[in-house]
Structure formats: structure tokens, C-alpha cells
Amino acid sequence: MGAYIQILALVIVGIVLLWFGYTLFLGRLSPLYPYLLWNKKKHPKPSSGSSSFCPICSYKIPKGDQIKTVVFPSNPDSRDCMMHIKGCFSCLENNKPRKCPVCKAVLSLEDFLAARMFQRTFQKNHVHVLGCNKCRKTGTPAKTD
Numbered sequence: 030m031g032a033y034i035q036i037l038a039l040v041i042v043g044i045v046l047l048w049f050g051y052t053l054f055l056g057r058l059s060p061l062y063p064y065l066l067w068n069k070k071k072h073p074k075p076s077s078g079s080s081s082f083c084p085i086c087s088y089k090i091p092k093g094d095q096i097k098t099v100v101f102p103s104n105p106d107s108r109d110c111m112m113h114i115k116g117c118f119s120c121l122e123n124n125k126p127r128k129c130p131v132c133k134a135v136l137s138l139e140d141f142l143a144a145r146m147f148q149r150t151f152q153k154n155h156v157h158v159l160g161c162n163k164c165r166k167t168g169t170p171a172k173t174d
Contacts (some may be wrong), residue, residue: 030152034048085127086120094118100146108149114135114142114158129161 081090092097096117103110121126127136143165147155160164 038043040151063147079174082129083117083120084144085116085136086113088117088119088125090117090119097121099141109145110143112146112156114156116141129164130158131160132164134161134163136163 030033061130082088083090083096097115099113099115101111101113115121116127119125121138127138127140128134129142130138140162142158142161144156144158147157149155
């Protein structure tokens with residue numbers, strides 16, 4: 030009878046040690062927890078038609094809506110071209126406050142953002158905003174009053 034109690038005590042101690050080791054090395058208290066593959070949250074990559082933000086008014090553009098732009102052609106061998114960004118429906122029609130993301134100047138409805146668009150083969154095109162027509166003329170940020 031004493032041998033059964035001793036084996037039962039060893040099994041209980043083994044289970045407690047396994048639980049403690051799991052918690053210490055693989056649980057939430059572990060310093061390795063952020064690096065474990067099965068604990069990472071799975072964020073699906075946005076599709077090409079997913080919502081994005083207007084660079085002028087910061088309005089979240091729903092899927093299917095577009096930003097009004099003018100793209101200027103470039104050399105056939107280069108993969109980048111210049112473009113003018115006019116704005117989205119929200120800032121053009123609803124008179125939302127329009128600001129340049131570079132110099133923070135208030136833009137009228139006639140103003141636009143100058144940007145460079147890098148065309149990619151297997152991904153979405155990348156757009157880099159250079160500034161508005163006010164701060165791009167002189168090369169210095171416009172003064173905001």
C-alpha cells in the first residue's frame with residue numbers, strides 16, 4: 030500500500046513540474062511568448078480593393094471608391110511616374126478640411142498633392158507624397174497661419 034501512495038505522489042509531482050515547465054517556457058509569462066509561432070495573431074493581408082485613407086483629409090475610403098488623381102506618363106523603361114492627387118469624394122464634395130501631409134497647409138479645392146507613383150509588377154503600386162502645389166513650388170514648406 031505504501032508503494033502505491035509513493036507512486037501516486039511522484040505522478041502528482043511530475044504533473045505539477047510539467048505544468049510549471051510549460052508555463053515557464055511556453056506560457057504567457059515566458060520571455061519567448063511573443064516569438065512563438067502558434068501564439069501570433071493571424072492578420073490577413075489586405076486585398077487590392079480594400080479600404081485605404083485619403084492623404085488629404087484622412088477619410089477612410091470604402092472598398093470600391095477611388096481618389097481622383099492625374100497620372101503623367103514617364104519613360105517606358107522607368108517604373109515610376111509623377112501624379113497629382115486631387116482628393117476623395119468626401120473632401121471634394123462635402124467640404125471636409127483638406128491639409129497637406131507635408132507642410133500642414135490648408136488646401137483649397139483647386140490645390141492638389143504632388144506625388145511619385147512606383148509601379149510594381151506583382152504588388153499594389155506604391156505612392157509617395159512629395160507635397161502640395163504650394164510647398165513644392167519653392168522647395169520649402171509653406172507657412173501656415
